[in-house]
Amino acid sequence: MKKIFAVTKEELVDKKWFLIGLGVLIGLLGLYLVNLLSGLDLTGLQAYLDTLPESLLALLGPLDIANPYSLFNAYFFSFLWLYCGVFLVYMASSLVPQEVENNTIDLVLSKPVSREKYLTGKIVFLYVFAACLMGLILAFVAAGMASSNMFLEEGLHWERLGAIFLTATLHLGTLAMTAVFFSTVFLSTKKTLAAAVVTMFLMFFMGGSYGTAGAAVDNPLRYASTWTYYNPAQYFGTGNFANFPGDLAVLIGVNVGLILASLYVFKRRDILV
Amino acid sequence: MTTTIAIQTRNLTKYYGKNPGIKNLNLTVHKGEIFGFLGLNGAGKTTTIRLLLDLIRASSGEATILDHNVKTDSEQIRERIAYLPGELGVFKDWTASRTLSYLFKLYDRNVNWEKVEHLAHTLNLDLHKKTRELSRGNKQKIGIISVLAPDVELLVLDEPTSGLDPLVNNEFYKLLLEKQKDLGCTVFLSSHQLEEVEKIAHRVGIIRQGTLIEVATVNQLKQLALKHVELRFTSPSNAKNFADKLPKNLVKNWTVDGTRGRFLAKREELARFLPQLSEGAFIDLNIRDSTLEDIFLEYYGAASNAKQANKPRKRILSLRRKEEKVV
Numbered sequence: 001m002k003k004i005f006a007v008t009k010e011e012l013v014d015k016k017w018f019l020i021g022l023g024v025l026i027g028l029l030g031l032y033l034v035n036l037l038s039g040l041d042l043t044g045l046q047a048y049l050d051t052l053p054e055s056l057l058a059l060l061g062p063l064d065i066a067n068p069y070s071l072f073n074a075y076f077f078s079f080l081w082l083y084c085g086v087f088l089v090y091m092a093s094s095l096v097p098q099e100v101e102n103n104t105i106d107l108v109l110s111k112p113v114s115r116e117k118y119l120t121g122k123i124v125f126l127y128v129f130a131a132c133l134m135g136l137i138l139a140f141v142a143a144g145m146a147s148s149n150m151f152l153e154e155g156l157h158w159e160r161l162g163a164i165f166l167t168a169t170l171h172l173g174t175l176a177m178t179a180v181f182f183s184t185v186f187l188s189t190k191k192t193l194a195a196a197v198v199t200m201f202l203m204f205f206m207g208g209s210y211g212t213a214g215a216a217v218d219n220p221l222r223y224a225s226t227w228t229y230y231n232p233a234q235y236f237g238t239g240n241f242a243n244f245p246g247d248l249a250v251l252i253g254v255n256v257g258l259i260l261a262s263l264y265v266f267k268r269r270d271i272l273v
Numbered sequence: 274m275t276t277t278i279a280i281q282t283r284n285l286t287k288y289y290g291k292n293p294g295i296k297n298l299n300l301t302v303h304k305g306e307i308f309g310f311l312g313l314n315g316a317g318k319t320t321t322i323r324l325l326l327d328l329i330r331a332s333s334g335e336a337t338i339l340d341h342n343v344k345t346d347s348e349q350i351r352e353r354i355a356y357l358p359g360e361l362g363v364f365k366d367w368t369a370s371r372t373l374s375y376l377f378k379l380y381d382r383n384v385n386w387e388k389v390e391h392l393a394h395t396l397n398l399d400l401h402k403k404t405r406e407l408s409r410g411n412k413q414k415i416g417i418i419s420v421l422a423p424d425v426e427l428l429v430l431d432e433p434t435s436g437l438d439p440l441v442n443n444e445f446y447k448l449l450l451e452k453q454k455d456l457g458c459t460v461f462l463s464s465h466q467l468e469e470v471e472k473i474a475h476r477v478g479i480i481r482q483g484t485l486i487e488v489a490t491v492n493q494l495k496q497l498a499l500k501h502v503e504l505r506f507t508s509p510s511n512a513k514n515f516a517d518k519l520p521k522n523l524v525k526n527w528t529v530d531g532t533r534g535r536f537l538a539k540r541e542e543l544a545r546f547l548p549q550l551s552e553g554a555f556i557d558l559n560i561r562d563s564t565l566e567d568i569f570l571e572y573y574g575a576a577s578n579a580k581q582a583n584k585p586r587k588r589i590l591s592l593r594r595k596e597e598k599v600v
Contacts, residue, residue, distance in 0.1 A: 107358060271328045
């Protein structure tokens with residue numbers, strides 16, 4: 001464990017300002033959105049939406065704009081993968097390949113640390129990074145909620161933020177672990193980044209519309225996408241936790257599967273420089 | 274059961290696609306010896322080392338270090354060895370101190386930091402400077418400290434002095450010899466510079482195109498190597514006259530370029546040229562040792578001619594027999 005944490009610690013020290021900067025920036029965006037929505041009179045818009053045909057409303061998905069949780073989710077949590085995911089994928093794509101490209105991997109792997117421990121150290125760092133990032137962002141959102149009359153009238157549901165923290169961290173984890181897996185295959189930053197970004201968008205288009213458009217665009221392929229199991233509209237928007245345990249289990253399973261696959265590939269391959 | 278063997282490879286082979294990196298390498302390095310591993314760039318030195326360190330995997334054959342299989346017991350092995358890569362990569366935004374501290378945390382035992390500071394002082398390295406601000410030689414010093422500070426049983430050094438200035442180069446070999454003497458550790462030194470290896474190695478192995486073609490003591494290799502003699506004459510006619518008097522059976526590759534003449538001769542036969550030299554009207558004389566490349570030419574210059582190519586090996590075998598008789 002000492003060796004794993006040594007690898008994790010150095011990565012955290014290296015990226016601490018990036019983590020703080022990104023977390024504060026996105027957190028402030030969340031805070032701004034909470035305040036922006038709190039100042040809007042949405043009853044007129046809701047009255048207009050009520051006049052729309054049901055088939056059109058189905059396309060928009062379960063959006064209840066009179067509910068601040070639902071509205072805030074549509075603007076913020078549904079796009080969290082884009083705000084944070086892209087940066088995380090970029091970082092995960094370069095963690096190992098950059099060490100190969102800079103020849104530092106020889107220096108590290110010639111010391112008494114196994115490849116598994118080395119890669120596990122990097123993976124632990126990515127989860128710590130994702131969790132800290134989400135923690136920072138949600139702290140700003142929580143502060144915004146606590147100071148917003150709109151949310152105070154609706155009631156403060158911290159358990160919804162807790163559910164977002166868990167599922168968003170795990171969902172970001174799947175994006176990062178996909179990049180880590182590709183990085184063990186290619187050991188090249190450019191190839192890994194290309195493969196991970198293409199996979200991310202493919203997954204989004206396969207399953208990303210589920211959360212907002214519901215059954216209107218139901219497609220069996222969506223079950224293969226991790227976006228199907230990331231449902232902030234349900235947990236945060238409506239407080240519906242019926243799918244939460246199942247979603248959590250699937251996301252954990254995908255993360256574990258990708259970690260095991262990465263360790264397997266990395267253990268067996270040549271480290272060429 | 275422990276043996277006196279530090280490194281052993283049996284038919285170790287590595288293919289990169291269809292291209293062989295090394296082929297059927299059988300190598301034995303004894304505990305406590307300094308073994309020079311010689312070869313030109315691309316000969317297979319680094320491939321061998323990377324296989325020993327389990328950074329790449331063998332296509333066939335096996336290798337053991339300190340009685341442990343390099344593939345299955347890699348982490349245990351690396352607890353007892355230190356490696357300096359040929360192309361040292363450093364963490365650019367880190368200080369030398371942070372780099373070394375991180376690397377030493379990966380050992381189960383503690384590495385004495387006072388020793389690190391002492392080595393940095395001796396090698397004149399500022400541990401608190403970021404590595405991006407360091408010259409190539411100073412970066413190399415980080416690698417040198419990373420192998421000299423931990424108390425290990427085997428040092429694997431791949432071109433350890435590349436980028437070092439002559440003063441630090443000498444200091445490095447002094448420190449290495451001190452460490453080897455104090456701990457009795459084994460040193461596996463890969464280099465393509467014969468002078469470097471000649472200084473410290475007990476035995477050397479020569480690798481060419483992935484095949485180990487010779488293992489000999491440095492003395493044997495030195496006797497094998499030809500001396501390069503270069504003379505500058507007062508006039509081209511004097512050069513020609515000198516050439517006519519040279520015993521043709523003792524010199525090789527006589528060439529003349531205006532007033533300059535060059536030839537190769539065996540070390541032990543240099544004395545036989547003294548009469549000719551005293552008669553020659555030369556104004557400058559330079560005799561230098563063979564470089565590794567010269568020895569390779571001796572070995573493989575006539576690679577197409579099998580008999581010629583085997584000559585050096587026959588001479589080494591004959592030298593060994595002579596030495597065994599003396600013993």
